[in-house]
Amino acid sequence: MSLRRLSALVGALVLGVSTAAIAQTTAPEIEIVDINGSRYAEGGQTQMVVEFRNLPEAPDPAQLAVTVDGQPVSDLEVAPLGESSVPVGVVLVIDTSGSMLGAPMDSAKTAANSFIDQKRPEDSIAIVSFADTAVVQTGFTTNAEVLHERVDALVADGETALNDGVILGMSLFEGVPPTQLNNMIVLSDGEDTASAATADAAIAAIEAGDARVFGVALESPDFNPEAVSAFATAGGGLFLSTPDPAQLSGLYGQISREISNTLVARFVSPVAAPGEAEFAATYPGGLTSTVAFPVSGYATTTTMAPTTTTVPVPVTGSVVESSSPLSITNLALIGAAGIGLTAFLFIIILFGREEEQGGGRFAKRLQAYGRRSRTGEEEKKPLLQRIPLINRFSQAAEEEVRRRGMLSGVNAALEQANVPMSPGEAILAMIGLAAVGGVFVAIFNSPLWGLATFGIMLLGFMILVRWAGNRERKRFEKQLPDTLTLLSTSLRAGYSLLQAIEAVAAEAPDPTAREFSRAVVESRLGRSVPEALQGIVERTNSKDFEWATMAIEIQREVGGNLAEVLQTVADTMLARNRLKGEIKALTAEGRISAIVLGSLPFALGAFLCFNNR
Numbered sequence: 001m002s003l004r005r006l007s008a009l010v011g012a013l014v015l016g017v018s019t020a021a022i023a024q025t026t027a028p029e030i031e032i033v034d035i036n037g038s039r040y041a042e043g044g045q046t047q048m049v050v051e052f053r054n055l056p057e058a059p060d061p062a063q064l065a066v067t068v069d070g071q072p073v074s075d076l077e078v079a080p081l082g083e084s085s086v087p088v089g090v091v092l093v094i095d096t097s098g099s100m101l102g103a104p105m106d107s108a109k110t111a112a113n114s115f116i117d118q119k120r121p122e123d124s125i126a127i128v129s130f131a132d133t134a135v136v137q138t139g140f141t142t143n144a145e146v147l148h149e150r151v152d153a154l155v156a157d158g159e160t161a162l163n164d165g166v167i168l169g170m171s172l173f174e175g176v177p178p179t180q181l182n183n184m185i186v187l188s189d190g191e192d193t194a195s196a197a198t199a200d201a202a203i204a205a206i207e208a209g210d211a212r213v214f215g216v217a218l219e220s221p222d223f224n225p226e227a228v229s230a231f232a233t234a235g236g237g238l239f240l241s242t243p244d245p246a247q248l249s250g251l252y253g254q255i256s257r258e259i260s261n262t263l264v265a266r267f268v269s270p271v272a273a274p275g276e277a278e279f280a281a282t283y284p285g286g287l288t289s290t291v292a293f294p295v296s297g298y299a300t301t302t303t304m305a306p307t308t309t310t311v312p313v314p315v316t317g318s319v320v321e322s323s324s325p326l327s328i329t330n331l332a333l334i335g336a337a338g339i340g341l342t343a344f345l346f347i348i349i350l351f352g353r354e355e356e357q358g359g360g361r362f363a364k365r366l367q368a369y370g371r372r373s374r375t376g377e378e379e380k381k382p383l384l385q386r387i388p389l390i391n392r393f394s395q396a397a398e399e400e401v402r403r404r405g406m407l408s409g410v411n412a413a414l415e416q417a418n419v420p421m422s423p424g425e426a427i428l429a430m431i432g433l434a435a436v437g438g439v440f441v442a443i444f445n446s447p448l449w450g451l452a453t454f455g456i457m458l459l460g461f462m463i464l465v466r467w468a469g470n471r472e473r474k475r476f477e478k479q480l481p482d483t484l485t486l487l488s489t490s491l492r493a494g495y496s497l498l499q500a501i502e503a504v505a506a507e508a509p510d511p512t513a514r515e516f517s518r519a520v521v522e523s524r525l526g527r528s529v530p531e532a533l534q535g536i537v538e539r540t541n542s543k544d545f546e547w548a549t550m551a552i553e554i555q556r557e558v559g560g561n562l563a564e565v566l567q568t569v570a571d572t573m574l575a576r577n578r579l580k581g582e583i584k585a586l587t588a589e590g591r592i593s594a595i596v597l598g599s600l601p602f603a604l605g606a607f608l609c610f611n612n613r
Contacts, residue, residue: 028054030287031236033262034086035279036179045075045266049086049181050281050289051212052261053236059263065282066265073267081181081262088123088259089140089180090115091169091211094154095188095218096129101156104189104218107245111252112151115185116144118256124180126172127151130165131158132194139172159194162186166202166231170209182211183259184235185252188228189218199227206234214255216248217241271295415539416469418511430461469541472511476540479512481577484548484570491563497552498529515540530556544573 034049048066052059061078081088092112100108116125127137127150137150166186173182192199206213213235217225225241232239238258240251271277280290410423419426434457442450483504490500498520505516519532527535530553537546548569555562 028052028056028285028287030281030283030289032279032281032289032291033181034179035291035293045077046269047086048265048267048279048281049081050263050265051181052263052283052287053258054238055261058257059261059283061263063284064263064265066267067280067282068269068271068277070278070280071270073269076265076267078263078265081260081264082120084264085122086262086264087177087180088120089126089173089176089182090119090123090259091126091128091172091182091184093128093130093165093169093184093186094151095160095162095165095190096131096154096156096158097160097190097193098131098157099160099190100218104245105154105156107248108187109151109154111187111248113148114249115252115256116147116151118253119144126169128165128169128172129154130161130168131156132161134161134164134168136168136172140176160188160190160192161194161196162188162190162192162227163195163197163199163202165195166213167197167205170205170211173209173211181259181262182209183214183237184211185214185216185255186228186231187216187218187248191227199230203230203234206231211235212237212259214258215239216251216255218245218248219243269295412538412541413465413469416472416541417465418472418514419465419468426465430458434458434461473540473542476511476515477542477544478577479508480542480544480548481570481574483508483512483516484566484573488563488566488570491566497556497562498523501529501533511540 029052031051031053032048033051034047036047050064058080061080064078066073066076092115094108094112096105112127119125121142124140124142125147126140127147129135129137137154138146141147166184169184169186176182195202213231214237215225215228215232217228217240219225219241225239228241229239238255240254242248242251265281269277274296276292276294278290278292280288282288410426414421414423414426421429434454437457438450438454440450441453486504486507487500490503491497495503501516501523502520505513505520507513508516515536519529519536522532522535523529530549533549533552536542537549548566551565551569552562555565
């Protein structure tokens, strides 16, 4: 081999290595990019994020010193970015013009996928491609599978709208959480040929934004990388270039390491007075960064000792910080409005049935069993049936329940709970209120939580109806001994059985009076007295009254002293209720202990979940 050819080969190798290196050889520097003083007023920890730029090796957390107004801080804890919960957001701006067809496009995809695989779970990435126009392939997401799908779907074709791609990429940082560290990587292999915006407009967008911009250029004989280099210079990032597409993965890895050269410091500030304080971060080698930050101050009566050691933050898991697009006040107002609307709908649906005018007490009691027709005027419908849409849904729900053979069960549960609604209206009310709650939760959390809330509320309404029915049954059975005694006394006084039932309906409290009044109405409408009493058994589901009804039926068939039998049954029930009360009193301590011990793990778990997740 001749000396000239050897020299040319060495020169080519040197040129290839140098072009894969950093184009600008700026000196190392540090910059305070974020200060979070949200807990400053409580005397709690302040968080500071410090970026290291152009540092040849990873920074040492133990070497970072922090001061506030020239005073050393206390309780200083410093950790690398990878061991903190500070999220990182990166926009990948990728050239998909026709000049990238073939090996350059394949290498660009491989480099992007490799960069995605290196991200932490809490970090988010967005993808923008540009050819004839700039297109957002996906907004910020932490889902690596979605990102890989978008990268693999890129196709090289068309012109090069480089400036438009940079401006579109910078626009994605609008509305991101303020604690997110924003970065953008621009990859291109050609000059701009199709953008509507100029290079100056793209540089202005970078300077106005809050993101660090890195430039990666695929060199070719006809490509002038000055535009990509200008973007990196304006964004305070690195500019890397190479003529070999296979080296793109290495360049992306170098950018990833540069982004990771960030330290997160947490400390207690020595400045307790409100006002503007000067925060400073110092690193060996003469690296210093200062920033003025307004603090609210906090009350203190002791002098904090300066820090003597630097301890890395222990890793307890990744926590994704999030911020709502609405303020706490607006969220509270929306929540109060949603709760108020739900309560209003509940009241309207449950108590919105208007009573007919006239008729007195008998008409009001008869209304629960069937609407009374009035001669010469049209029957006035309840409120819910006068709303066409709700009435149609109510009829459809009732027809569906009837078709499935559940109408009698739903109607019995509503009657037992004394809910003045038809099965269709009750089902519509429960589904409507559950849907309102589910939509409200879905708006502020996620559709999955909204669906879970819908199911839980629907189940809760069913349990509520069942609980109300059991409560009415227990009240009825508690009044049953006095009811049977009143029946027995009335029979001894010479009343017939129907007259004795009317006396109970007039004198007893609810729910006994309500049920016996209905039995009186049914008997007057043609139903026999035993059948009317059996109707009470079916509505209340009371075994005790079923036995009393059985005794009445037997005595009416075979004869005998019905008053004495009813009095005996009443005395037996009274003695049994007294024994139940004594047992409950004696076992109260054990039962409350079981409730406390059983609920303690769940209550403690909920407390820890909400207080210190």
